[in-house]
Amino acid sequence: xAVSPPMAFTERAxxxxxxxxxxxxxxxxxxxxxxxxxxxxxxxATLGPGKRLRPMLVLLASESCGGSVARALPAxxxxxxxxxxxxxxxxxxxxxxxxxxxxxPTCHRAFDEATAILAGDALLSRAFELIASxxxxxxxxxxxxxxxxxxxxxxxxxxGQMQDLLATATYEESExxxxxxxxxSIHRCKTGALFVAALRMGGLVASAxxxxxxxxxxxxxxxxxxFQIVDDLLDVGGSEDQMGKRVQKxxxxxxxxxxxxxxxxESKARVAALIQQGCDALGPLGSRADCLRExxxxxxxxxx
Amino acid sequence: xAVSPPMAFTERAxxxxxxxxxxxxxxxxxxxxxxxxxxxxxxxATLGPGKRLRPMLVLLASESCGGSVARALPAxxxxxxxxxxxxxxxxxxxxxxxxxxxxxPTCHRAFDEATAILAGDALLSRAFELIASxxxxxxxxxxxxxxxxxxxxxxxxxxGQMQDLLATATYEESExxxxxxxxxSIHRCKTGALFVAALRMGGLVASAxxxxxxxxxxxxxxxxxxFQIVDDLLDVGGSEDQMGKRVQKxxxxxxxxxxxxxxxxESKARVAALIQQGCDALGPLGSRADCLRExxxxxxxxxx
Numbered sequence: 001x002a003v004s005p006p007m008a009f010t011e012r013a014x015x016x017x018x019x020x021x022x023x024x025x026x027x028x029x030x031x032x033x034x035x036x037x038x039x040x041x042x043x044x045a046t047l048g049p050g051k052r053l054r055p056m057l058v059l060l061a062s063e064s065c066g067g068s069v070a071r072a073l074p075a076x077x078x079x080x081x082x083x084x085x086x087x088x089x090x091x092x093x094x095x096x097x098x099x100x101x102x103x104x105p106t107c108h109r110a111f112d113e114a115t116a117i118l119a120g121d122a123l124l125s126r127a128f129e130l131i132a133s134x135x136x137x138x139x140x141x142x143x144x145x146x147x148x149x150x151x152x153x154x155x156x157x158x159x160g161q162m163q164d165l166l167a168t169a170t171y172e173e174s175e176x177x178x179x180x181x182x183x184x185s186i187h188r189c190k191t192g193a194l195f196v197a198a199l200r201m202g203g204l205v206a207s208a209x210x211x212x213x214x215x216x217x218x219x220x221x222x223x224x225x226x227f228q229i230v231d232d233l234l235d236v237g238g239s240e241d242q243m244g245k246r247v248q249k250x251x252x253x254x255x256x257x258x259x260x261x262x263x264x265x266e267s268k269a270r271v272a273a274l275i276q277q278g279c280d281a282l283g284p285l286g287s288r289a290d291c292l293r294e295x296x297x298x299x300x301x302x303x304x
Numbered sequence: 305x306a307v308s309p310p311m312a313f314t315e316r317a318x319x320x321x322x323x324x325x326x327x328x329x330x331x332x333x334x335x336x337x338x339x340x341x342x343x344x345x346x347x348x349a350t351l352g353p354g355k356r357l358r359p360m361l362v363l364l365a366s367e368s369c370g371g372s373v374a375r376a377l378p379a380x381x382x383x384x385x386x387x388x389x390x391x392x393x394x395x396x397x398x399x400x401x402x403x404x405x406x407x408x409p410t411c412h413r414a415f416d417e418a419t420a421i422l423a424g425d426a427l428l429s430r431a432f433e434l435i436a437s438x439x440x441x442x443x444x445x446x447x448x449x450x451x452x453x454x455x456x457x458x459x460x461x462x463x464g465q466m467q468d469l470l471a472t473a474t475y476e477e478s479e480x481x482x483x484x485x486x487x488x489s490i491h492r493c494k495t496g497a498l499f500v501a502a503l504r505m506g507g508l509v510a511s512a513x514x515x516x517x518x519x520x521x522x523x524x525x526x527x528x529x530x531f532q533i534v535d536d537l538l539d540v541g542g543s544e545d546q547m548g549k550r551v552q553k554x555x556x557x558x559x560x561x562x563x564x565x566x567x568x569x570e571s572k573a574r575v576a577a578l579i580q581q582g583c584d585a586l587g588p589l590g591s592r593a594d595c596l597r598e599x600x601x602x603x604x605x606x607x608x
Contacts, residue, residue: 112398
């Protein structure tokens with residue numbers, strides 16, 4: 001599968017990524033109260049290479065509802081911080097025990113375990129601080145904080161990671177149909193919740209209507225699941241060079257994956273169908289949501 | 305030192321503790337999206353025995369500025385969640401490596417490391433979610449979220465824990481005068497920041513004036529530091545039975561402590577002076593702050 005999104009979209013994405021990276025770097029400056037190694041670890045884990053997908057969803061969702069990039073930027077930066085914190089903690093020896101992330105040593109490898117745990121903790125608090133102090137008006141900030149906190153927590157991303165760990169431990173005893181259901185539940189929590197939160201925050205910042213928010217939510221649910229199935233497919237067929245992290249580890253760890261549960265061909269068919277459903281859901285937003293449509297197509301075809 | 309606070313205060317404290325415990329239990333019910341072992345670990349680590357000191361500071365600060373307990377309760381419960389999360393992560397093998405907390409196995413001992421890391425993460429998000437969704441009006445919620453997030457993060461509690469780990473590693477090379485300064489900085493961040501945040505949130509919920517907020521802040525800074533010096537003294541002189549956690553470990557780990565740096569007698573003198581200064585700072589609040597004064601006296605004399 002070759003990646004060939006229209007030029008206009010890739011340029012726009014590059015532009016947004018630059019804005020996000022600049023804002024991230026600005027928001028990760030700390031006062032002298034923060035010990036230097038902690039600040040370094042936080043910046044190392046967050047400012048390295050990355051797709052900046054979740055913040056881009058915030059910004060594009062805001063635009064698709066007539067809002068500005070500038071107003072949505074604090075929410076975008078905050079969700080990338082939450083994502084970065086989750087990667088640091090997921091990579092820890094007690095969890096997925098990974099040495100490589102985005103082509104570089106993971107945070108606990110580059111620093112140490114204690115520093116990595118604290119760097120993740122610091123990022124999560126910073127994300128909430130950022131929205132509380134820089135996103136206005138207050139009622140929108142509170143709504144965004146509530147969405148982000150719920151998506152990040154025990155009933156969202158953290159719960160998904162826990163489900164994932166439990167599923168790996170008990171995988172062999174389960175049946176296939178049950179596996180599929182379980183996989184969808186894991187992905188919905190672990191990845192989908194933050195995707196949907198990104199889109200809803202973008203919509204809220206732009207004063208989206210209930211209909212627009214529902215459209216963004218449906219898009220996020222479908223595209224979020226597609227993104228995760230592609231991740232599973234890349235783990236089977238991608239190279240470590242392309243991915244910047246260990247591949248084929250899911251299989252070697254006996255981990256539950258979509259290709260493992262329903263096969264590669266069926267997994268690819270699901271991705272295509274989910275991307276289509278996600279784009280269809282954007283109907284109420286008209287052509288203003290074209291960038292979100294192109295992003296979805298790109299995510300369905302990505303190779304890293 | 306015998307503990308003999310006036311009866312009225314201990315009764316009031318007991319009453320508030322009951323309200324806090326009930327609200328905590330209510331706020332730690334999760335939907336089916338949260339895997340059962342994660343919910344159990346969160347509840348185990350939070351609902352066990354505890355002084356509930358920080359939430360009590362929120363409630364008493366609110367009362368001292370003419371506010372109600374009911375309105376301040378979400379902020380009170382949230383700060384106890386932040387405290388509980390910090391204890392779970394601080395106890396981890398990569399950090400302080402403790403097996404005992406509040407007289408019971410620590411979270412990673414009762415469950416496992418991965419579950420403990422995630423339980424801490426879940427609690428931090430839940431704390432912010434709670435304030436965002438249940439504390440009103442929106443401008444007060446945003447102000448409280450900003451205060452709590454900053455106090456919990458890299459320039460507050462998390463930074464203090466990092467300073468503490470770094471100080472332990474380099475203790476022997478430092479000089480005494482330098483040690484003292486460093487200790488104060490650690491304690492100001494690690495404990496003081498959350499004390500001050502508790503008091504300021506209580507004040508904000510009660511629409512406190514700038515003068516009242518300044519009084520609460522000064523009280524928090526002084527009493528927070530006194531609390532931590534007492535902790536160091538108890539580690540030297542307390543028993544494991546009284547404390548419900550390992551004692552004399554600071555000394556055995558070569559950890560920086562106040563008795564170690566300035567001696568036991570001088571440490572006790574500091575505690576008394578700080579408690580006095582804290583109570584003096586409450587002047588502008590008049591007799592409505594009597595419970596805070598009594599709480600300070602109690603903290604100066606506690607033996608567990």
